[in-house]
Amino acid sequence: MRRAVAEAPSNIAIVKYWGKRDELLNLPLNDSLSITLDLMVKTEVVFSHDIYRDEVYINGRRLDEGEVSSYAGRVLNFIRKKVGQESLRASIKSWTEFPESAGLASSAAGMAALVWASNDALGLSMDRREMSKLARIGSGSGCRSIYGGFVLWRRGQRGDGEDSYCEQLFPPSHWDLVDVIGMISEAKKKVPSREGMKRVKSAPTLRARLEFVENTLPQLIGSIEKKIEGLFYELIMKHSNSMHAVIMDSWPPLHYLNDISFSVMETIYEYGKAGYTFDAGPNPHIITREGNVGEVEELLKGLGIEKVRLSRVGEGPRTIEVD
Ligand code: ADP
Ligand code: DP6
Secondary structure, eight states, X not given: OEEEEEEEEEEEEEEOOOOEEETTTTXXXXXXXXXXXXXXXXXXXXXXXXXXXXXXEETTEEOOHHHHHHTHHXXXXXXXXXXXXXXXXXXXXXXXXXXXXXXXXXXXXXXXXXXXXHHHHTTOOOOHHHHHHHHHHHOGGGGGGGSOSEEEEOOOSXXXXXXXXXXXXXXXXXXXXXXXXXXXXXXXXSSOHHHHHHGGGGOTTHHHHHHHHHHHHHHHHHHHHTTOHHHHHHHHHHHHHHHHHHHHTXXXXXXXXXXXXXXXXXXXXXXXXEEEEOOSSSOOEEEEEGGGHHHHHHHHHHTTOOOEEEEEOOOOOEEEEEO
16 A cells, blocks of 8 residues: 655636647647646545545545546556556545635646655656646646646647646746635536537637737746736736637637626726736636735725635645655
């Protein structure tokens, strides 16, 4: 029996991953960029030949076989191949600091924590780049949670995914940004990202979005490097809009934003000292400087959003225990 416990952070994309060129390997259509959050998932993994089938518990809830096989199971299959032990099985127990399925990317943190803990438990000696590729196979956005700070996921070109991995652009201490997350809804989304993303190829505006991402990514990275606040906020808002525009342009019809999300977009744009970004859900992530947090909270309150969660720029995963 080999056991380890690790924790890994969630991340918020500021250049969004939406659309794949390979669904099994989670190879994206475009590069993406994220800020690592300090919202953590803790995972214990036990590997043994005496376990009958892979099992996953999240906050005490046992996942059904289908859920296990399309996320954690993909990571475990890869590990079994790597170590040449086809009968090895895993028991995984995971705890989230934040509500599962509230659009806070619990699967991303979960896959990163699983990969990190498995690397420790089995002594695989993978470096971060290898771990980011493996987390990606579990869930695309998970590859960015292997690093702290500001993280770039290179889409890569190869069919086998060997050049589709992440790297840290800047460490957490680079910029004192805060993510003020408005908790509008903690309900499970009707169409999960994985399903919604499949529809993007039906969107006539997809090509324009891919060009937009390619043309603006260097500028966005430059705005982070030089800490040019106004440009940075403008670009992250445009990138959020760009993803939600192709989502609305997909067929069958799909949208994740609601009336409150749209009011937040107007208010934050007018405020000028923050930028908004939305994942596949209505909850706003307002990125701003530490000194503006109080004002942003007031603005959100004015729109009826009383409950917020704050996150600073977070560190990458860490090992908690290895047996
Ligand atoms: P998302 O994070 O993409 O919004 P969910 O929270 O609904 O999506 O998670 C999608 C799937 O990811 C779950 O059905 C489960 O199989 C897997 N998953 C999520 N969190 C974890 C975790 N902490 N450990 C293992 N698997 C997880
Ligand atoms: C809107 O990483 O959850 O959060 O690779 O199918 O598991 P799979 O999808 P997932 O999609 C994340 C979509 C997003 C944008 C992002 O995080 O870049």
